[in-house]
Amino acid sequence: MSAIEVGLKVILLFFVLVTIHEWGHFYFAKRAGILVREFAIGFGPKIFSYKKGETRYTLRLLPIGGFVRMAGEDPEIVQVNPGQTVAVKLNKKNEVTSLFLDQLDRRSNVILGVVEQIDLERTLQISLDVDGEKVTYPIDREAIMVTKGTETQIAPYDRQFGSKTVGQRALAIVMGPVMNFLLAIVLFLIVVIISGVFTNVKLDSVLAGKAGEKAGLHKGDIIISIDNQPIGDDREKLVNTIQSSAGKPMTWVIDRAGNPLTLQVTPEMEAGSGKLGVVISGDRRSATFNEVIKGTYQQVVGTTTMIVTGLQKLVTLQFKLDDLGGPVRTAQVSAQFAQMGIAVFLSWTATLSLYLGIFNLLPIPALDGSRLLFMGLEALRGKPIDPNRESMVHFVGFALLMLLMVAVTYNDILRLIKG
Numbered sequence: 001m002s003a004i005e006v007g008l009k010v011i012l013l014f015f016v017l018v019t020i021h022e023w024g025h026f027y028f029a030k031r032a033g034i035l036v037r038e039f040a041i042g043f044g045p046k047i048f049s050y051k052k053g054e055t056r057y058t059l060r061l062l063p064i065g066g067f068v069r070m071a072g073e074d075p076e077i078v079q080v081n082p083g084q085t086v087a088v089k090l091n092k093k094n095e096v097t098s099l100f101l102d103q104l105d106r107r108s109n110v111i112l113g114v115v116e117q118i119d120l121e122r123t124l125q126i127s128l129d130v131d132g133e134k135v136t137y138p139i140d141r142e143a144i145m146v147t148k149g150t151e152t153q154i155a156p157y158d159r160q161f162g163s164k165t166v167g168q169r170a171l172a173i174v175m176g177p178v179m180n181f182l183l184a185i186v187l188f189l190i191v192v193i194i195s196g197v198f199t200n201v202k203l204d205s206v207l208a209g210k211a212g213e214k215a216g217l218h219k220g221d222i223i224i225s226i227d228n229q230p231i232g233d234d235r236e237k238l239v240n241t242i243q244s245s246a247g248k249p250m251t252w253v254i255d256r257a258g259n260p261l262t263l264q265v266t267p268e269m270e271a272g273s274g275k276l277g278v279v280i281s282g283d284r285r286s287a288t289f290n291e292v293i294k295g296t297y298q299q300v301v302g303t304t305t306m307i308v309t310g311l312q313k314l315v316t317l318q319f320k321l322d323d324l325g326g327p328v329r330t331a332q333v334s335a336q337f338a339q340m341g342i343a344v345f346l347s348w349t350a351t352l353s354l355y356l357g358i359f360n361l362l363p364i365p366a367l368d369g370s371r372l373l374f375m376g377l378e379a380l381r382g383k384p385i386d387p388n389r390e391s392m393v394h395f396v397g398f399a400l401l402m403l404l405m406v407a408v409t410y411n412d413i414l415r416l417i418k419g
Contacts, residue, residue, distance in 0.1 A: 013352070093138075124141065180357030243275075245267050245274050327405070
């Protein structure tokens with residue numbers, strides 16, 4: 001497989017994982033009537049941008065996530081204050097459709113005036129002093145403010161994030177991770193269908209000098225039983241037995257080219273568990289409907305358990321910096337999986353999608369889990385948390401996450417340099 005093909009697969013993996021997550025936020029925010037200002041893939045400077053309807057879709061430089069910017073989540077960047085000179089453009093109903101804040105002398109077919117009062121959220125009205133005469137105009141709900149060449153659609157209060165019920169806001173937030181869970185389930189389902197199910201447990205390879213070779217195991221051996229316990233097609237049972245039997249002699253019955261053999265096999269202790277130095281595979285057949293459902297369930301549960309265990313070690317600080325990987329390490333590992341066939345690559349993509357969903361539900365400031373926690377507190381208290389305090393918590397959390405991202409990325413680069 002060429003480097004270009006591998007690179008495109010890795011880029012596609014990132015794009016799909018982030019897009020499906022942000023689409024969950026986007027779709028359910030739109031369903032709730034929230035104005036979505038931007039749908040972004042990546043962070044940092046814009047590489048590509050286009051606007052469709054009310055939303056601007058952007059591709060940004062740093063491939064470390066994405067975001068959906070909803071009206072009312074943060075203070076509006078563009079503000080109009082009393083005493084400010086502006087220009088307004090009216091439609092046939094005498095409603096303000098455009099509000100110009102600069103370069104007023106270049107505007108045509110507009111009314112110039114000094115703002116006396118303005119409400120862009122609730123009453124949607126503007127009062128102007130036009131040549132000494134006070135005039136008041138209604139403002140169209142989709143009016144545009146223009147300043148420094150940038151157009152910004154106004155957001156009436158009922159179209160802002162904070163105006164919606166706790167349930168509507170929570171749904172718009174939680175559906176990002178949920179979409180990652182659904183994607184993981186679909187991908188694992190496809191993997192099981194493509195891969196089929198094992199009919200036996202076979203040794204795909206035996207590493208030289210390891211315990212397996214010392215015991216007489218060969219490539220192609222089919223494992224029948226261990227200590228009179230049938231193995232059948234249960235690869236997990238074989239792995240668990242090996243890992244828990246370091247230094248313990250076991251009686252293996254194998255099938256080698258149709259001939260039964262009995263061997264004494266003793267795993268060696270390595271990295272805290274028993275190892276034989278063998279790669280396990282098996283013969284396969286197409287899976288039945290029930291086997292597809294069962295196999296998908298086992299993949300999802302097993303991978304979720306693995307991810308949660310890893311996150312527990314992360315939270316309890318049972319790790320070294322070298323154990324962590326950032327975007328560079330993730331891309332490197334993804335490139336390796338991309339060369340191992342479609343089933344392996346889809347399985348890895350499903351694992352990352354599941355991880356992204358679970359990680360985002362952690363109650364860490366700036367993540368979806370933290371925002372859901374604040375909404376839960378709001379539901380219990382009967383009133384929202386001070387928006388300024390909540391924004392500060394999320395800002396600090398985001399800054400710390402970015403600092404951690406820089407640290408692990410630096411570590412990834414050092415690891416690449418050192419080989």
